[in-house]
């Protein structure tokens with residue numbers, strides 16, 4: 255599907271909802287009937303290329319209610335209603351420090367989930383967990399310790415394979431049981447298997463040394479019946495790679511290997527650094543029980559490979575704990591597609607439902623008001639396909655009469671996306687040419703799209719990156735300030751990406767020549783850092799290295815401000 259259609263497609267509330275309901279109904283039927291499932295998925299899509307799975311934020315499910323009764327050690331303490339059964343914490347969950355605040359319950363709609371047993375305030379640590387198994391991703395192997403996940407410019411590399419790095423001899427020793435088998439393979443073939451395969455090897459090695467722990471993995475949803483045949487075939491091929499990497503005793507029978515791949519696909523997390531940039535992949539079985547919302551009340555952050563779930567929106571007793579599985583800057587339609595394709599459910603969260611209501615325009619795919627002084631989001635017109643040539647509307651903020659020539663808008667936006675793609679291809683080769691293409695893209699989009707439109711955000715991010723590479727701080731700052739404004743529209747006030755964006759903007763400011771920064775600038779920087787810090791204390795906690803770093807930057811700026819004022 256071309257991007258232009260995505261841009262302009264207006265949601266036909268009733269029919270698309272019906273379609274989605276039908277698809278979900280169909281997927282429920284498939285869960286019960288393995289024989290029909292694959293043909294449905296073949297029909298439904300698509301361009302599945304999962305040979306290089308991106309470790310996602312998250313996970314998925316199976317026939318959940320049925321599965322819940324098989325959970326080892328989880329005791330069903332009786333259904334209080336037909337919809338929800340209360341389930342007490344089992345050994346697995348009691349490992350979590352804060353378990354008295356939480357319990358597992360099961361619902362027809364989303365299977366197992368974690369619920370609050372008391373009110374929880376923003377900033378509170380709701381859960382923390384260490385990985386069952388974790389690997390540093392390929393790009394970061396030389397800068398992150400493969401055992402403790404410490405980031406450093408001075409790591410020691412494994413003298414045998416020279417692929418894997420450690421921060422100390424102790425870390426190398428501790429990781430040896432995991433690394434010894436892959437090390438031989440790296441030496442033999444002089445290249446690494448994909449990150450996902452390396453992680454699965456570690457899971458299987460742990461199973462061999464600690465068989466009871468493997469129940470934690472077996473408890474995860476697999477949704478095997480819902481995977482497409484092409485995906486299952488890829489899993490089968492990757493299983494062959496795994497056979498080459500670990501001892502025979504560590505292997506599972508072929509069908510269990512496929513099941514493991516399905517569980518991994520639905521339950522793996524990206525490990526993120528403080529700035530929310532992925533640097534590894536891991537499985538955290540306890541946290542895998544948390545369901546998704548596009549308006550989550552909790553957020554996942556990491557200290558090295560330890561995962562922390564912190565509350566970002568007040569949670570009331572009996573409310574479900576939720577985190578986000580997708581990129582929230584994407585329009586609802588795309589988020590729902592991703593969730594349906596990967597996690598096999600139709601998202602009906604507060605955010606998705608809100609924009610289905612008449613009169614609520616999602617800025618993520620909106621046009622902008624044609625009045626240059628008005629920034630209102632306008633619901634995009636029907637695409638060309640539906641035969642509409644002109645779209646008229648009235649801006650609800652400035653009351654301007656709006657007239658869009660649909661063909662012209664489609665053409666311009668389509669051209670902007672082509673320019674963007676060209677720019678992306680050139681990005682690592684020729685910054686200046688890429689910059690010229692991104693500027694052209696921006697010029698077209700700025701005239702037509704709302705500032706929080708997904709495509710505008712993408713273009714701005716690319717422009718900021720290139721201007722920073724070129725040390726053109728003035729232009730980088732201009733776009734970064736505007737991006738911050740868009741993030742305020744897109745994200746809740748305690749969302750970590752907003753704090754990281756505020757901090758990045760402050761850093762761009764601080765990159766200016768010292769003499770160019772006056773008191774007014776310093777006050778602005780102080781304001782940015784203050785706000786970033788306030789959010790980070792909630793999302794990452796007071797002790798997180800990034801929180802400390804922002805705090806130190808703030809002190810420096812406050813000191814300088816004092817000196818300049820005197």
Ligand SMILES: C[S@@+](CC[C@H](N)C(=O)[O-])C[C@H]1O[C@@H](n2cnc3c(N)ncnc32)[C@H](O)[C@@H]1O
Nearest residue numbers: 313314315364365366542543544545546597599
């Ligand atoms: C990581 S698992 C979450 C725990 C899962 N409910 C379980 O029982 O193991 C992800 C799966 O949970 C279900 N799920 C998560 N969020 C959901 C939501 N908002 N609505 C419906 N189902 C959801 C989906 O089946 C998804 O594949």
